[in-house]
Amino acid sequence: MLRCGYVGCFAWLLVVGGVTGAAVADDVVGPIVGTVESTSAHVLYRPRASQTKLRLSVVQDGQTVATVPASTKPDDDFVAKFEVTGLQPATTYHYQIDELGPSPTMLVPADSAHHFTTASPARKDNRVSISFVSCVDIEPNGIWPEMDALDVDTAFLMGDTPYIDKSDLKTVRQKHRQFLQQPDLASLAAHTPMVGTWDDHDFGRNNGNGRNLLEGKPNTRKGFVDYRAHSQYGNGREGVYHKVDLGMIEVFLLDPRYFSQTEPSPVDPSKPTCFGADQWEWLLTGLRQSKAPFKVLAMGAIWQDKKNTETDDMFTYWYERDALLDIVKSENIDGVVLLGGDIHVARHLMHPQRVGYDLHDFVISPGHTRTITELDVYHPSLQWSLVEGWQFLTMTAEETDESAKLIVQFRQPGGVINRTVTIAKNQMTAATDRGAVDGPRAHWPLDDDFTNQSKLGDRIDAAPVHGATLKRDSGIIGGAVRLHRDQQQYLNVPRSFLDDNSAAYSVSLWFKPTSLPAHDSSSRSFLLESTAEGQPENRGAWSLSLGLRSADTADQVNLQLFTSTLQPGSLPEAAPTAISQGPFDTLVDRDRLMDQWNHVAFTFDSQSLSLFLNGERVARHPLPIPGPTSEFGGLIIGGHRNGVGRNFDGWIDEVSIWQRSLTQSELAKLSDAKASLAD
Structure with missing residues (x-):
């Protein structure tokens, strides 16, 4: 049995029955319920490819409470749009569409298939459930009836819905019509609000942006606007961004395509924009004003690196x-989550304390069955991934017993739930205590165990390798770890503790060497170095690197820094690349270090590296190419990225790392063994 209203089934049968192109162009589309908020609703309907006058009647308990006229015009591909205002919140209405004339003709009946429910504006003691899907083609799909069965409040199409890859207006419109005519989708959209944004394939070109599709994007935007019933389309002239307020959840539907590469970025005029100045201001204003407990920043592209040749x-x-x-963090905007699509892999990332709290980042793709295993790539924040088709995602915001939470589920047809993530509202509120905000991101006291004592918790506990042991009352404060070079001992931290592409950080530790690299030798020993993917391996990812090697003179040793930063792309549309910078050498007297405790620290501010020894700055190294740190996955303490081969010989204690560049006075205080981290 076809799951659709009679007009939708008729349209689908015309398409699949092999009717000529002229007949297909005359098909019915809709009715499609679009943006529905607490007091308003939007509906679109295309009865045929000719001009006519229509009237939508909104019915409650058998009584007509509102009527809205509309006309179909060739400029809009004969699609009528209805906007109904003045409705009651949290109320179910049916609707009827009539063709006007000497004798009005009912085209859509106000029956059980044609209705909508306005949103509740309540920010608490409420429940809202929504769904997201991306990468769906014009073909039968089990997702639509699954969403129907779940009775979601709004369904969001997150781009590549459908695949068009053309920018001539005739083709764009035809693809949108055929997509919306699919029976199960038509049945769902006749009573469930369906809105969304676009990605590259419905924007008009694979890897498309506003610059390389400059000539075609007015057509693809026109076709998108014709076949979506939204309350807003970008700034009214360009772009398709908009938002939907559902009380407990406010969804910001972003447009990373239309404006990208077309103007300077509002945050750095030397670089090209993604969102454009108008969308940027709209987004910041909306976030600052939002009262919703949960705020979803959703788009078709992903928020992280695809790690392929596309940009x-x-x-x-x-x-x-x-x-x-950074604005979300500095202005204490709570309840934010990220959502993307595009890559034909479903993923869940969690960026620890990125915005003053853990930032959850969901990728939902694909809605069809064509997966891309190569895009299931490593990221230090990755929690889970699944390379399978017919995937969609639901978000349910609810508050019971004064405890609000967001429940996110990765789903497939047949009631399959692949992953559930539950986030309590009180876990999505930024700390107002400056000590908690500015405190260390990582801190390994190395007294009684190898655990991390910062707010990132056991996520970054260190693990001893090759028998590295702690000895109580042997450190500068409490215990310390003893590392034997001849046994290749070190500590491994399995995950990153800094934000992606950190603009600044500071590292502090105490060390007491029992041997140093011999003069006139090529041996090296590392106090620490970052790893590529959280485990020892000989791959370049030395965003953090501090080691010791011999100097030209016998009485000195070289305290040597390296780093890896992002280098801007060489072309306007090129992605940034990681570039190694260093070595940065600092010569220190051997006698100053040997067999005694020394405090060493270094800071990074995207412009330079500074090295401090026992409270004094001993070097400042400007970066030949300024930029933030590149991605890294973990940390080796007492060795280099490969774990073995260049190990430190001696004691290490009180290793701490901050997500900011500490001042010289702060570092001087840390070099006082009696000073507390909280002082």
């Missing part, structure tokens, strides 16, 4: 992404 992700525009997240 349509927010890693390419890391400066705009990071500026947005």
Whole structure:
């Protein structure tokens, strides 16, 4: 049995029955319920490819409570749009569409298939459930009846819905019509609000942006606007961004395509924009004003690096992404989550304390069955992934017993739930205590165990390798770890503790060497170095690197720094790349270090590295190419990235790392063994 209203079934049968192109162009589309908020609703309907006058009647308990006229015009591909205002919140209405004339003709009956329910504006003691899907083609799909069965409050189409890859207006409109005519989708959209944004394939070009589709994007935007019933379409002239307020959840539907590469970024005029100035201001204003407990920043692209040759992700525009997240953090905007699509892999990432609290980042793709295993790539924040088709995601915000939470589920047809993530509202509120905000991101006291004592918790506990042991009352404060070079001992931290592409950080530790690299030798020993993917391996990812090696003179040793930073792309549309910088040498007297405790620290501010020894700055090294740190996955303490081969010989204690560049006075205080981290 076809699951659709009679007009939708008729349209689908015309398409699949092999009717000529002229007949297909005359098909019915809709009715489609679009944006529905607490007091308003939007509906679109295309009865045929000719001009006519229509009337939508809104019915409650058998009584007509509102009527809205509309006309179909060739400029809009004969699609009528109805906007109904003045409705009651949290109320179910049926609707009827009549063709006007000497004798009005009912085209859509106000029956059980044609209704909508306005949103509740309540910010508490409420429940809202929504769904997201991306990458869906014009073909039968089990997701639509599954969403129907779940009775979601709004369904969001997150781009590549459908695949068009053309920018001539005739083709764009035809693809949108055929997509919306699919029976199960038509049945769902006749009573469930369906809105969304676009990604590259419905924007009009694979890896498309506003610059390389400059000539075609007015057509693809026109076709998108014709076949969506939204309350807003970008700034009214360009773009398709908008938002939907559902009380407990406010969804910001972003457009990373239309404006990208067309103007300077509002956060860095030397670089190209992704969102554009108008959308940027709209987004910041909306976030600052939002009263919803949960705020979803949703788009078709992903917020991280796809790690392929394409540039349509927010890693390419890391400066705009990071500026947005920094504003969320600095202005204490709570309840934010990220959502993307595009890559034909479903993923869940959690960026620890990125915005003053843990930032959850969901990728939902694909809605069809064509997966891309190569895009299931490593990221230090990755929690889970699944490379399977017919995937969609639900978010349910609810508050019971004064405890609000967001429940996120990765789903497939047949009631399959692949992953559930439950986030309590009180876990999505930024700390107001400056000590908690500015305190260390990582701190390994190395007294009684190898656990991390910062707010990142056991996520970054260190693990001893090859018998590295702690000895109580042997450190500068309490215990310390003893590392034997001849046994290749070290500590491994399995995950990153800094934000992606950190603009600043500081590292502090105490060390007491029992041997140093011999003069006139090529041996090296490392106090610490970052790893590529959280485990020892000989791959370049030395964003953090501090080691010791011999100097030209016998009485000195070289305290040597390296780093790896992002280098802007060489072309306007090129993604940034990681570039190694260093070595940065600092010569120190051997006698100053040997067999005694020394405090060493270094700071990074995207412009330079500074090295401090026992409270004094001993070197400042400007970076030949300024930029933030590149991605890394973990840390080796007492060795280099490969774990073995260049190990430190001696004692290490009180290792701490901050997500900011500490001042010289702060570092001087840390070099006082009696000073507390909280002082």
